Amino acid sequence: MLRLExxxxxxxxxxIATPVLAVxxxxxxxxxxxxxxxxxxxxxxxxxxxxxxxSEQFASYSRPQLLVKAGPLILIAIGLxxxxxxxxxxxxxxxxxIIGAITGAAVGLAFYPAGGWYIFPLMVVAGAFGGWLxxxxxxxxxxxxxxxxxxxxxxxxxxxxxxxxxxSFGLLRNPEGHGFPGSRNFRDYDVAANPELxxxxxxxxxxxxxxxxxxxxxxxxxxxxxxxQIILAGQSPxxxxxxxxxxxxxxxxxxxxxxVLSGLAGLFxxxxxxxxxxxxxxxxxxxxAIIVAFLGRLHPVGILLAGLLMALTYIGGDLAQLMxxxxxxxxxxxxxxxxxxxxxxxxxxxxxxxxxxxxxx
Amino acid sequence: xxxxxLTIDGLTKAYPGVVxxxxxxxxxxAGEVHALLGENGAGKSTLVKMIYGLVRPDAxxxxxxxxxxxxxxxxxxxxxxxxxxxxxxxxxxxxxxAENISLGMENPPKHGELSARITKVSHDYGLPLDPERLIGExxxxxxxxxxxxxxxxxxxxxxxxxxxxxVLTPQEVEVLFQTLRKLSSEGTAILYISHKLEEIxxxxxxxTILRHGVVVDTCNPREKSARELAEMMVGSALLQPxxxxxxxxxxxxxxxxxxxxxxxxxxxxxxxVNMAVRAGEILGIGGVAGNGQDELLAAxxxxxxxxxxTVTFEGRPIGHLGPNARRELGILAAPEERLGHAAAPDMxxxxxxxxxxxxxxxLVSNGFVNWAKARTFAKKVIADFDVRTPGAHTAARALSxxxxxxxVIGREVLQNPRVLVVNQPTWGVDxxxxxAIRQALMDLAGKGAAVVxxxxxxxxxxxxxxxxxxxxxxxxxxPRPTKGLTVEEIGLMLGGMEEEQExxxx
Numbered sequence: 001m002l003r004l005e006x007x008x009x010x011x012x013x014x015x016i017a018t019p020v021l022a023v024x025x026x027x028x029x030x031x032x033x034x035x036x037x038x039x040x041x042x043x044x045x046x047x048x049x050x051x052x053x054x055s056e057q058f059a060s061y062s063r064p065q066l067l068v069k070a071g072p073l074i075l076i077a078i079g080l081x082x083x084x085x086x087x088x089x090x091x092x093x094x095x096x097x098i099i100g101a102i103t104g105a106a107v108g109l110a111f112y113p114a115g116g117w118y119i120f121p122l123m124v125v126a127g128a129f130g131g132w133l134x135x136x137x138x139x140x141x142x143x144x145x146x147x148x149x150x151x152x153x154x155x156x157x158x159x160x161x162x163x164x165x166x167x168s169f170g171l172l173r174n175p176e177g178h179g180f181p182g183s184r185n186f187r188d189y190d191v192a193a194n195p196e197l198x199x200x201x202x203x204x205x206x207x208x209x210x211x212x213x214x215x216x217x218x219x220x221x222x223x224x225x226x227x228x229q230i231i232l233a234g235q236s237p238x239x240x241x242x243x244x245x246x247x248x249x250x251x252x253x254x255x256x257x258x259x260v261l262s263g264l265a266g267l268f269x270x271x272x273x274x275x276x277x278x279x280x281x282x283x284x285x286x287x288x289a290i291i292v293a294f295l296g297r298l299h300p301v302g303i304l305l306a307g308l309l310m311a312l313t314y315i316g317g318d319l320a321q322l323m324x325x326x327x328x329x330x331x332x333x334x335x336x337x338x339x340x341x342x343x344x345x346x347x348x349x350x351x352x353x354x355x356x357x358x359x360x361x
Numbered sequence: 362x363x364x365x366x367l368t369i370d371g372l373t374k375a376y377p378g379v380v381x382x383x384x385x386x387x388x389x390x391a392g393e394v395h396a397l398l399g400e401n402g403a404g405k406s407t408l409v410k411m412i413y414g415l416v417r418p419d420a421x422x423x424x425x426x427x428x429x430x431x432x433x434x435x436x437x438x439x440x441x442x443x444x445x446x447x448x449x450x451x452x453x454x455x456x457x458x459a460e461n462i463s464l465g466m467e468n469p470p471k472h473g474e475l476s477a478r479i480t481k482v483s484h485d486y487g488l489p490l491d492p493e494r495l496i497g498e499x500x501x502x503x504x505x506x507x508x509x510x511x512x513x514x515x516x517x518x519x520x521x522x523x524x525x526x527x528v529l530t531p532q533e534v535e536v537l538f539q540t541l542r543k544l545s546s547e548g549t550a551i552l553y554i555s556h557k558l559e560e561i562x563x564x565x566x567x568x569t570i571l572r573h574g575v576v577v578d579t580c581n582p583r584e585k586s587a588r589e590l591a592e593m594m595v596g597s598a599l600l601q602p603x604x605x606x607x608x609x610x611x612x613x614x615x616x617x618x619x620x621x622x623x624x625x626x627x628x629x630x631x632x633x634v635n636m637a638v639r640a641g642e643i644l645g646i647g648g649v650a651g652n653g654q655d656e657l658l659a660a661x662x663x664x665x666x667x668x669x670x671t672v673t674f675e676g677r678p679i680g681h682l683g684p685n686a687r688r689e690l691g692i693l694a695a696p697e698e699r700l701g702h703a704a705a706p707d708m709x710x711x712x713x714x715x716x717x718x719x720x721x722x723x724l725v726s727n728g729f730v731n732w733a734k735a736r737t738f739a740k741k742v743i744a745d746f747d748v749r750t751p752g753a754h755t756a757a758r759a760l761s762x763x764x765x766x767x768x769v770i771g772r773e774v775l776q777n778p779r780v781l782v783v784n785q786p787t788w789g790v791d792x793x794x795x796x797a798i799r800q801a802l803m804d805l806a807g808k809g810a811a812v813v814x815x816x817x818x819x820x821x822x823x824x825x826x827x828x829x830x831x832x833x834x835x836x837x838x839x840p841r842p843t844k845g846l847t848v849e850e851i852g853l854m855l856g857g858m859e860e861e862q863e864x865x866x867x
Binding site: 010244 | 684688694696701704705706717725728
C-alpha cells in the first residue's frame with residue numbers, strides 16, 4: 001500500500017520537477033484521449049506542442065501569436081500571484097481586465113481624431129485605473145464587511161461583461177460602423193494604437209509590460225519586505241499579524257496590484273491584437289491567467305514559462321482543431337488536464353510516497 | 362506487587378538520522394505507578410507510542426500479562442487493556458462530554474446508558490463531571506477528566522499519562538493524584554511521564570530514566586532528591602538559574618482597565634485587567650491555560666490594539682499601537698504557540714528572524730530586506746541560545762519544539778528589549794535548556810528590562826519572578842511578592858480568590 005509522509009522541508013528538486021512531470025503526464029493522458037477519439041495521438045501532440053513554432057507551413061503565422069497570447073496571460077498572472085501567495089483570492093481578473101480595456105479605450109476614443117504623443121500614455125494610465133477601480137470593489141467589501149472576495153470578484157466579471165456589451169452597443173459604438181456593435185478600431189487611429197513593435201515577433205507594449213512585471217515581481221518577492229509580508233501572510237496568518245502585517249492593508253494592496261496589471265493587459269489587448277471593444281474581444285485571458293499563475297507555482301519566472309506554455313497549447317489547440325478536426329471540448333479537456341496533473345504532482349513537493357509494510361495484524 | 366503486567370525487552374526504533382529508542386528494556390507490575398523520565402528527545406514519546414500501537418518497533422518484544430504484545434494500531438492496544446491520556450486533548454469543543462466520549466468508542470452504548478456510566482465512573486474515582494456539558498465550557502482540568510474517564514470506561518490494565526499536570530492547578534493535581542492512587546490500589550498500572558520531578562517523587566513507585574534513547578538508570582524516586590533525578594536525566598550537574606535581586610526602577614509598562622473580547626468562540630475575554638511592571642522586575646502571571654493568557658499577550662504585543670490610554674509605556678499611551686510600532690519602542694513579545702504564531706513553520710530561521718527583528722536590528726532599509734544581515738542575526742541567536750539545527754536556512758518546522766522555543770526566546774532577548782512579554786517560555790523544553798532560558802530572562806531583568814512571564818508552570822514562576830499574580834477567567838489578581846507565597850495561597854489566587862487584607866504589597 002502507498003503511504004504519504006510529510007517531508008521535513010519542502011523538496012527543491014520536486015519544486016522544479018513537478019511542472020515538467022505534469023506536462024509529460026498531460027501529454028500521455030491527452031494522447032490516450034485523442035486516441036480514443038480516433039486520432040493519431042503522436043500526431044496530435046506534435047501539432048499542439050511542435051508545429052506552432054517549427055512547422056514550415058504554420059510557424060510564420062503562429063510563432064508571433066505565442067507572445068501575443070502569452071503577454072496578457074503573464075501580465076495578469078503576475079498580478080494574481082501576489083494575492084494568491086498571500087491567500088487572497090482574486091478570481092475576477094477577467095472583469096478587471098475588461099473594465100481596464102473599456103476605460104482605457106474610452107479615453108482614447110474621447111480624443112478621436114486628435115493627434116498627440118500623450119494620448120497613448122494617458123490611455124495606459126486610464127486602463128490601469130479602471131482595473132484598479134474594479135478590483136477595489138471586492139477588496140473594500142472584504143475589508144469593511146468581511147464578504148467573500150472569491151464570490152464578489154467572480155460575480156463582478158459578469159457585471160463587467162454586461163458593461164462591455166452595453167459599451168459595444170451604446171456609448172462606445174463606432175458612429176461610422178454601419179450600426180454594427182463595437183467601437184472604432186484602434187488600428188485606424190495611430191496615436192492610440194498598440195502596434196507590433198518588431199515585425200514578425202508579436203512583440204507589443206503589453207508584452208514589454210509583462211516582462212517588466214516579471215522582473216518587478218521577482219525583485220519584490222525576493223528582496224522587498226512587502227514580498228516577505230505577502231508570503232508570510234499566506235503561509236501563516238497568525239504569525240503575520242504577530243509580525244505586524246495588517247491583513248486588511250494586504251488585501252487592498254494585493255487587489256490593487258492585480259487590478260492594475262489586469263487593467264493594463266486589457267488596455268494593451270484592446271488597442272493591439274483585438275483592435276476594438278466588441279461584445280467578445282476579451283478571450284477569457286483573466287480566467288486562464290489563474291491557471292498560468294498556479295502552473296508557474298506563483299513564481300515570477302515560473303509564470304513567465306507557464307504563460308508561454310499555455311499560449312502554446314492554445315495556439316496548438318487551435319491548430320489541432322483545424323488540422324485533425326478535433327472537437328473544441330477535447331482541447332479544453334486537454335488544457336484542464338494540465339492543471340489537474342500539476343496540482344496532483346504538487347503534493348510531492350511536501351510529501352514523499354512510501355511503500356508501507358503490509359499491516360497484517 | 363510481583364505481578365508483572367508489562368515487560369519491555371530490547372525495544373528499538375530508529376528514524377532517519379537518529380535512534381529514538383535503543384534496546385530499551387524494563388517492566389511494570391500491576392498496580393505500580395512507574396515514571397518515565399528523560400529530557401526532550403530522550404525517546405519517551407517514541408516508547409509510549411510503541412506501547413500504544415502508534416509506532417511499530419524495529420526490533421524487540423513486549424509481553425503483556427504473559428502474552429506476546431505487538432499492537433499494530435491503537436485500537437488493538439486498547440482492546441488489550443492499554444489506555445493513554447495525551448498531553449494535548451482531542452476533544453470537540455462544540456460537543457458535550459458524553460458525545461465526545463461516545464465518538465471515541467468502538468461500539469458506543471445508547472446516550473442515556475453512557476451518561477449513567479460516565480456519572481458512575483466519575484463518582485467512583487472522585488472526578489466530578491456532568492456528561493451533558495459542552496467541552497468548550499470546561500476548564501483544562503475538567504477536559505483532562507473527560508480524557509481520563511474516556512480511558513477508565515475501557516477498564517484499562519495500564520494507563521499511560523503524558524505530562525498530565527502541566528495544565529492543572531495545585532488543587533486539581535491533588536484530585537488527580539487521589540484518583541491515580543485509587544486506580545493503583547485496584548491493580549491498574551500507570552506509566553507516568555512528567556518533567557515535574559517533585560510530583561514524580563510524590564506519586565511514583567519506580568522510575569526508568571532515558572537519555573538519548575537508552576535506559577541509563579532505574580531508581581525509586583522517593584529515595585532521590587529532585588535535583589538528583591534531574592542530574593540523572595541530564596547526565597551532568599545542573600546549573601541553577603540565579604540572580605541578585607536588584608532594586609526596581611520606574612514603572613515601564615502599565616495596563617489600566619483593559620478589556621479585550623475573546624478571540625475565539627471559546628476563548629476568554631479579559632475583564633478589567635490592571636498591572637504594572639517596573640524596570641528590573643520580573644512579573645510572573647500564573648493561571649491555568651485558557652484563562653486569558655493568549656488574549657493578554659496579544660494585548661501587550663499589539664496584535665489586539667485597545668483604547669489609547671489602557672496601555673502606557675513610560676507614561677506614554679500606546680494602547681492603539683500595532684506590534685511593529687511597539688517593537689520600535691522596545692516592547693517585545695514571544696507568544697506560546699511556536700509554530701504558526703511565534704514563527705512561520707515553512708520559513709527558514711533567517712526569514713523567521715526577520716519576522717520580529719526587522720525594526721530593532723535594522724534588517725530593512727528603504728523597504729528592501731538585508732538578507733545577509735538577517736542571516737547574521739539568526740546565526741547569532743542560534744549560537745547564543747544553543748539552538749541545535751543544521752543552520753539558519755533550516756525551516757522552522759524541522760526544529761524540535763524545545764530548539765524552536767530557544768530560537769523564539771533568543772530572537773527577542775537579543776534585540777535588547779525594554780519590555781519583554783513571554784507566554785510559556787519553557788513549555789516542552791528540557792531541563793537544561795529551560796534553565797538557560799530562565800537565566801536569560803533573569804539577566805535581561807538584571808540589565809534593567811521589565812519582564813512579564815506568563816506561564817502555567819508554577820515552579821518556574823516561583824523561580825524567576827519577583828512578583829506573582831494570577832489570571833482567572835480573564836481577571837488578573839493583584840500582584841504579591843513571590844517570596845513567602847505558600848502553595849495554598851497560590852492555589853487560591855489561581856482560583857480567583859484574593860485576600861482583601863493584603864493590599865499594601867503591590
